[in-house]
Amino acid sequence: MLEIRFLPFLLVLTCAIIVERPITQIVWCGASIIYTREDETIPQFQGLEEEKTIFFITEAHQIYQSNGTVWNQIEGLFEDIQISPADSRVIFLFGQNGQKSYRTNDCGENFEEIDTNGFYGFRLNKMSWKWMLAFKKQQCDHFDMDCREPYNNQLFYSEDGAKTWLPSFKNCREASWDKIIEDITVPDERSIVLFSYENQTQLIYSDNFANYHTLMIGAQGYYQTNKYLFVLTSSSNGGYELHYGHSKLEEFSEKLVELPLQILKEYSYTVLDTENGRIYLSVSHYQQEQSITNVYISNQIGEDFQIVLTNNVRSTQDGNCDFEKLLGLTSTYVANTYDQRDQKDKSTVISFNGGKKWESIKAPRYDSEENVVECGGECSLHFVGRTESYRQTIYTVDQAPGIVLGVGNVGLFITQEQNTYMSADGGQNWIEVRKGSHVFEIADFGGVIVMAKDYEPTNEIIYSLDYGKTWKTKIIYDDLFMAQNLVTEASGTVRYFLIYGKTDKGEGIILKLDFSDIFSKECKSNVDYDIWNSKCIDGSQTKYFRKKDNSECFNPKQMITKKIIEPCPCKREDWICAQGYVSQLEGGECLPIVNITDYCEPGKTFFKTKGYIKLTQCLGGLDLGGTETQCPKSFNLNDILLYIIISAVFVFVILIGYVVVRRVLTAEEKSQNPNVNKYNQMEFQEDDEEDQQL
Numbered sequence: 001m002l003e004i005r006f007l008p009f010l011l012v013l014t015c016a017i018i019v020e021r022p023i024t025q026i027v028w029c030g031a032s033i034i035y036t037r038e039d040e041t042i043p044q045f046q047g048l049e050e051e052k053t054i055f056f057i058t059e060a061h062q063i064y065q066s067n068g069t070v071w072n073q074i075e076g077l078f079e080d081i082q083i084s085p086a087d088s089r090v091i092f093l094f095g096q097n098g099q100k101s102y103r104t105n106d107c108g109e110n111f112e113e114i115d116t117n118g119f120y121g122f123r124l125n126k127m128s129w130k131w132m133l134a135f136k137k138q139q140c141d142h143f144d145m146d147c148r149e150p151y152n153n154q155l156f157y158s159e160d161g162a163k164t165w166l167p168s169f170k171n172c173r174e175a176s177w178d179k180i181i182e183d184i185t186v187p188d189e190r191s192i193v194l195f196s197y198e199n200q201t202q203l204i205y206s207d208n209f210a211n212y213h214t215l216m217i218g219a220q221g222y223y224q225t226n227k228y229l230f231v232l233t234s235s236s237n238g239g240y241e242l243h244y245g246h247s248k249l250e251e252f253s254e255k256l257v258e259l260p261l262q263i264l265k266e267y268s269y270t271v272l273d274t275e276n277g278r279i280y281l282s283v284s285h286y287q288q289e290q291s292i293t294n295v296y297i298s299n300q301i302g303e304d305f306q307i308v309l310t311n312n313v314r315s316t317q318d319g320n321c322d323f324e325k326l327l328g329l330t331s332t333y334v335a336n337t338y339d340q341r342d343q344k345d346k347s348t349v350i351s352f353n354g355g356k357k358w359e360s361i362k363a364p365r366y367d368s369e370e371n372v373v374e375c376g377g378e379c380s381l382h383f384v385g386r387t388e389s390y391r392q393t394i395y396t397v398d399q400a401p402g403i404v405l406g407v408g409n410v411g412l413f414i415t416q417e418q419n420t421y422m423s424a425d426g427g428q429n430w431i432e433v434r435k436g437s438h439v440f441e442i443a444d445f446g447g448v449i450v451m452a453k454d455y456e457p458t459n460e461i462i463y464s465l466d467y468g469k470t471w472k473t474k475i476i477y478d479d480l481f482m483a484q485n486l487v488t489e490a491s492g493t494v495r496y497f498l499i500y501g502k503t504d505k506g507e508g509i510i511l512k513l514d515f516s517d518i519f520s521k522e523c524k525s526n527v528d529y530d531i532w533n534s535k536c537i538d539g540s541q542t543k544y545f546r547k548k549d550n551s552e553c554f555n556p557k558q559m560i561t562k563k564i565i566e567p568c569p570c571k572r573e574d575w576i577c578a579q580g581y582v583s584q585l586e587g588g589e590c591l592p593i594v595n596i597t598d599y600c601e602p603g604k605t606f607f608k609t610k611g612y613i614k615l616t617q618c619l620g621g622l623d624l625g626g627t628e629t630q631c632p633k634s635f636n637l638n639d640i641l642l643y644i645i646i647s648a649v650f651v652f653v654i655l656i657g658y659v660v661v662r663r664v665l666t667a668e669e670k671s672q673n674p675n676v677n678k679y680n681q682m683e684f685q686e687d688d689e690e691d692q693q694l
Contacts, residue, residue, distance in 0.1 A: 015511065015512040015514075016477055016509060016510070016511045016512075017064070017066075017071055017509070017510045017511075018503070018507050018508070018509055019058055019062070019064065019507065019508040019509075019510070020058065020060055020062070020507060020508065021058040021059040021060040021062070021506070021507070021508050022058060022059050022484065022500075022501070022502040022506075022507075022508040023056050023057070023058055023059075023484075023500045023508045023510055024057055024058060024059055025056060025057045025080075025081055026054065026055070026056045026487060026498060026500070027054070027055045027056070027081045027082075027083050027091060028052045028053075028054060028083075028088075028489045028490065029052060029053040029054070029055060029083065029088065029089060029091050029104075029107035029108065030052050030053060030088055030089050030107050031044065031052065031083070031088045031489055031490050031491065032044055032088075032489065032490070032491035032493060033490040033491045034083060034085050034088055034490065035490055036085050036124075036126070038176070038179070040085070040126070040179065041398070042085045042126055044087070044088045052489055052494065053065065053066065053067050053107040053108055054066045054498070055081055055091060055093075055108070056500075056510065057078055057080075057081055058508050059508070060077075061077040061078050061079065061096050062074075062077065062078070063076075063078050063081065063093055065108045067107075067108065074093065074102070074111075076095055076099050076100050077095065077096040077097075077099050078093050078094060078095055078096055078099070078101075079094050079095065079096040079097075080094040080122075081093055081094070082094070082122065082124055084124050084129040085124055085125075085126035086124070086125060086126050086127055086128050086129045087105075087129050089105060089106060089107050090103065090104070090105050090129040090161075091103070091104050091107065091108070092114070092122070092124070092162065093111075094116055094122065095116060098117055100113055101113070101114050101115075101116040101162070102114060103161050103162060105129070112161075112163075114161065114162035114163055115162060115163060115164065115165065116134070116162060118136050118137075119134040119135065119136055119156065119165070120134065120135055120136075121133075121134055121135045121153075122134050122162075123175065123176055123177060125177050125181075125188065125189075126177065126181065126182070127181050127182065127188040128188055129161055130158070130159055130160055130161045131157070131158070131159060131177075131188065131189055132157065132158040132161070132162050133155065133156070133157055133175055133176070133177065133191060134155075134156050134157075134158070134162075134165070135153040135154065135155060135156070135172065135175075136153065136154050136156060137152060137153060137154075138152045138153060138154050138170060138171070140152050145196075145199045146170075146171040146196040146197060146198070146199060147170070147171050147196075148196075150173050151171045151172065151173050151195065151196040151201075152171070153171075153172045153173070154167060154168075154169070154170045154171075154172065155167075155168040155169045155170075155172045155175050155191075155193060155195075155209075156168060157189075157191075157209050166209070168191075168193075168206075168209040168210070169193050169195050169206075169209075169212075170195070171195050171196040171197065172193055172194065172195045173194045173195065173196070173201070173221075174193075174194045174221070174222070175191055175192065175193045175194070176191065176192050176224070177190070177191055177192075178190040178191065178192060178205065178224070178249065179224045179225065179226060179247065180226055180247055180248060183248070186248070187207045189207065189208070189209070190205060190206070190207050190249070191205065191206055191209065192204070192205050192215075192222065192224065192229075192249070193205070193206065193212070194219055194221070194222060200217055200218065201217070201218055201219050201220065202214055202216070202217055202219065203215045203216045203219035203222055203231055205249045213249070215229070215231070215249065215252055215254075216231050216233070216243065216254055218233050218234070219231050219232065219233060220232045220233055220234060220240070223271055224247055225247060225271070225274045226247060226274075227247055227274045227277060227302075228244050228245070228246070228247050228274055228279065228302060229244065229245055229246070229247050229249070229252055230242060230243070230244045230269075230271055231243045231244070231245075231254065232269065235265070235266070237265055238265065239265035239266045239267050239287075240266050240267060240268070240269065241256060241257070241266065242256075242257040242266070242269045242281070243255065243256055243257065244257060244279070244302065255302075255303075257269075257279075257281070257305065258305065259283065259296055259305050259307075260296075260305065260306060260307060261285070261294075261307065264285040265285060265287070266283050266284070266285060267284045267285065267286065267287050267290055268283070268284040268290050268293070268314070268319065269281060269282070269283055269284075270282040270283075270293070270314065270319050270320070270321050272295070272321060272323050273325055273333075275325070275330075275331065275354070276300055276331075276354075277299075277300040277301060277302060278297055278298055278299065278300055278302075278354065279296075279297070279298040279302050279305070280295065280296075280297055280323075280355065281295065281296045281297075281298075281305070282294070282295050282312055282314060282321045282323060283295075283296060284314065289343070290314065290316050291313065291314050291315070291316050291387075292311055292312075292313075292314070292338055292343060293311075293312045293313075293314045293321065294307050294309065294310050294311075294312065295307070295308055295309035295310075295312050295323065295335070295355065296308065297354070297355050297356070308351075308355045308356060308358070309335060309337065309349075309355065309358055310337070310340075311337045311338040311339075311340060311343070312335055312336070312337055313335075313336040313337065313338060313346055313385055313387050314387065315386075315387040320386050320387060321335075321386075321387070322335055322336035322346075322385030322386060322387050323335045323336075324385075324386075324394045326394075326396045326404060326426060326427060327396040327397055327398045328396060328397065328398045328399070328400060328401030328402065328403075329396075329401055329402065329426050329534060329542075330534070330537050330538075330542060331351075331352070331353060331354035331355075331537045331538060332350070332351065332352055332426055332427060332535075332537070333350070333351045333354075333355055334348060334349070334350050334351075334361075334383065334394050334427065335348070335349055335350075335351075335358070336348050336349075336382075336383070336385040336387075336414070337349060339413065345412075345413040345414070346382070346385075346413060346414045347360075347380070347382055347412070347413050347414065348360075348361055348380070348381065348382040348383050348385075348408065348414070349361070350427050352426075352427070352428075352535045352537055353537050353538060353573070354537070354538065357573075360378075360380035360381075361380050361381040361382070361383075361427065361430070362380065362381065362428075362429065362430065363375040363379060363380055363381045363410045363430070364381070364410075364421070364429075364430045364431050364432050366431075366432075367419075367432045367435075368419070368431075368432040368433060368434050368435060369435075373410055373432075375410050375411075378412055379410065379411060379412060380410070380411075381408060381409075381410055381421065381430055382408045382409055382410075382411065382413065382414045383406040383407065383408035383414075383421075384407055384408055384414060384418060389407075393406055393407040393408070394406045395440060395442075397442050397492055399442075399445050399446070399491065399492040399493075400442050400445050400446030400492065401426070401446075401532075401534070401542075401544050401546075401563070402423070402424060402425055402426040402446075402532055402534065402544065402546075403422075403423075403424060403442055403446045403449070403467065404422065404423040404426065404427050405420070405421070405422050405440045405442070405449070405451075406420075406421050406422075407419070407420055407421075407437045407438065408421060418436065418437045418455075419432055419433075419434065419435050419436060419437075420432070420433045420434050420435075420436065420437065420438040420440070420451065421433060422449075422468045424467040424468055425532070425534075426534055426535065428535065431468060433451065433462075433468065433471065434451065434453075434462065434471075436453060436455045436456070437453070437454055437455045438451040438452060438453055438454060439451065439452055439454045439483050439484070439485050439486040439499070440452075440486060441486040441487055441488050441497055442488075442492060443488045443492050443493075443494065443495065443497065443515070444492065444493075444495060444515075444554055444555050445492060445493075445546075445547070445555045445559060446467060446546065446547075447465065447547050447554065447555055448463065448464075448465060448495070448515055448518070449463060449464045449467075449468065450462070450463045450486060450497050450513065451463070451486070452483040452486055452499055453483060454482070454483045454484065454501075456482075457480035457481060457482055457504070458480060458481070458482075458483060459475055459476060459477040459478065459479060459480050459481065460473055460474060460475045460476060461473070461474055461476055461499070461513065462474075463515075465518065465552075466549035466550065467546075467549050469549055476499070476511055476513060477509075477511060479503065479504075480504065481501050481502060481503050481504070481509050482501045482502050482503075483499055483500075483501040484500055484501040484502065485499070485500060485501075486498070486499045487499075487500075493557040493559075495514070495515045495516045495518075495554065496512055496513055496514040496515060496516065497512070497513040497515070498510055498511070498512055498513070499511050499513060518554075519552055519553050519554050521552075521553050521554070522553055522554050522555070522556050523547055523551060523553040523554065523555055523556065524553075524556075527551075528547055528548055528551040528553055529545050529546065529547055529548060529551075530545075530546055530547075530548045531543050531544065531545060531546070531564075532544045532546045536568035536571075536618075538574075538615075538616045538617070539567060539568055539570065539574050539614075539615070539616025539617045539618030540565050540566065540567050540568060540616070540617055540618070541565070541566055541567075541568050542563050542564070542565050543563060543564040543565075543566065544562070544563045545562040545563070567617050567618050567619040567620075568618050568619075568621070569618060569619070569620045569621030569622075570614070570616075570618035570619070570620060570621035570622045570623065570624075571618070571621060571622055572587050572622060572624075573587065574614060574615055574616045574618045574621075574622075575612040575613065575614055575615060575622070575624045576612065576613055576615050577590035577611060577612065577613075578590065578609055578611050578612055578613045580592055580593055580611075581593065581611035581612075589611075590610075590611035590612055591611065592611060604631050608626050608627050608628075608629040609626045610624050610625070610626060610627070611624075612624035612625065
């Protein structure tokens with residue numbers, strides 16, 4: 001069943017499609033940007049055309065394809081849709097339970113049947129749509145110790161877009177394409193495989209699906225980013241250990257992640273991010289409570305891990321954590337933590353400096369009904385995390401820096417009473433947009449923001465064209481329906497949205513909301529743009545060019561998010577204690593642990609330390625750097641001998657002068673006092689008369 005209605009509601013043109021069952025997945029063929037299932041963002045060199053072909057699959061495993069206003073159902077039942085990261089015009093439709101599968105190389109104008117019978121776990125290559133990996137279950141011999149769960153899979157590969165398959169390694173647990181195959185020195189067909197051989201698990205890489213190089217023995221799992229390859233192994237104390245090395249596999253040399261709390265075991269690891277070389281890890285130290293983790297961060301070369309956040313919330317089902325990076329911004333994160341006292345209540349914190357410092361989120365002063373928000377003491381703004389929501393509730397996009405949307409509440413902790421909030425300055429200040437939970441989406445580089453209720457049936461949307469300062473309401477359908485999600489093409493350059501959900505009859509509904517006629521022109525001059533300043537982070541501030549909120553124009557589709565990075569004035573947080581110095585309190589004075597002796601090359605100057613090292617690229621402001629000091633002049637042997645001779649002559653002259661002066665003075669005293677003999681002693685004359693009387 002397919003029903004199409006065109007519903008013009010003022011400036012927003014709506015096209016509604018009714019299908020038998022609700023929609024589960026949407027793919028934009030010809031997209032300008034692809035977000036892969038391996039968390040990669042891959043820009044495409046095609047796909048700038050305005051009208052994209054859309055594929056969606058329903059709960060009934062039916063696939064529909066649109067091209068403009070025409071919708072067609074594709075014959076058959078399907079399990080999945082995947083878009084090639086190498087070419088967004090190539091779409092794979094995987095049939096359900098042995099049904100036919102197809103590939104289209106031109107967004108559905110033509111289809112070619114492919115072989116997927118018995119295969120599963122398809123991995124698409126981001127350099128060529130022809131290369132694919134997939135698995136088949138093995139029939140294991142009872143005595144074959146290598147062929148056991150979860151290693152009872154054989155790896156296959158295709159060189160022609162899944163038309164034919166060739167066998168590769170047996171007894172596999174996992175396999176993937178190398179994530180850095182875009183490097184010109186890395187073969188496009190390089191794969192990483194975790195398999196069992198001679199009763200040992202091995203992590204290997206291969207450039208031809210036959211010969212291989214061993215990376216690690218005893219691996220239990222792995223995860224690769226563009227910077228690092230992480231490998232999980234069992235530890236001797238009953239927990240796990242995480243090893244890591246360079247993501248370029250020829251240069252991989254494993255190192256053990258060493259955490260500061262060595263007395264604790266590690267039972268689970270989640271790699272949260274690897275921004276600017278820093279590794280963000282969520283680690284569970286409790287076997288029975290793996291939903292409670294600590295967050296550790298390394299330095300910029302992946303070493304010296306420090307604990308920065310305790311009691312982070314983690315899902316025991318999929319390992320996801322309530323820890324979100326705000327896209328488009330540098331080093332800004334939002335996380336949920338359990339209350340220290342009961343490990344049940346949750347609260348939300350934010351970091352603007354890469355996780356080194358966390359703080360509560362400032363609640364808005366007024367709610368959406370212009371009532372004063374009563375929030376004092378420990379009261380703050382909190383958001384529901386991904387561990388308890390079917391969708392992500394903190395939402396940002398790379399193309400709209402500083403725009404943040406979320407569902408949560410104001411109070412001491414996260415509660416069931418949820419409203420919808422927005423920040424236009426990267427999480428520093430917030431407004432309550434509407435009461436209740438909403439789905440939302442951002443387009444036109446932040447110039448168009450659309451929301452719809454998802455907590456009760458609705459037939460309207462609200463939207464803002466000025467970064468949330470004002471909101472307008474539009475009816476988009478003549479009947480009520482439950483909205484499930486609101487999406488747009490990943491690049492955010494198109495000017496229409498898709499909202500989908502289900503009717504009161506359980507049918508699926510998808511509506512296209514076209515905003516192309518909201519404005520009649522594109523922004524073309526600097527008059528339409530302003531500069532938005534982010535917070536100073538790691539000693540620098542990013543200034544973004546953003547359309548003014550009162551400019552009535554669309555951003556150009558080919559627009560690149562422009563930004564300027566400038567140093568900030570230095571603050572105490574930009575300085576750390578130098579070697580041999582320590583601070584008793586965070587941000588306190590750095591004091592020497594022992595007496596510090598500065599090396600000084602004679603005859604030159606040196607910087608006498610104050611006990612601090614500058615950690616960032618800040619300029620001006622607080623200066624705790626060393627002061628330039630003159631070194632004492634050094635002397636060679638000749639200089640020393642000359643110095644001794646001159647000193648001896650000087651002392652001799654002084655002694656001679658002293659003797660001469662004393663003689664002159666002695667002669668004068670004798671002439672004035674005859675009772676002083678030559679020995680300068682007093683002489684006594686005899687008194688004969690008195691002597692006689694005695």
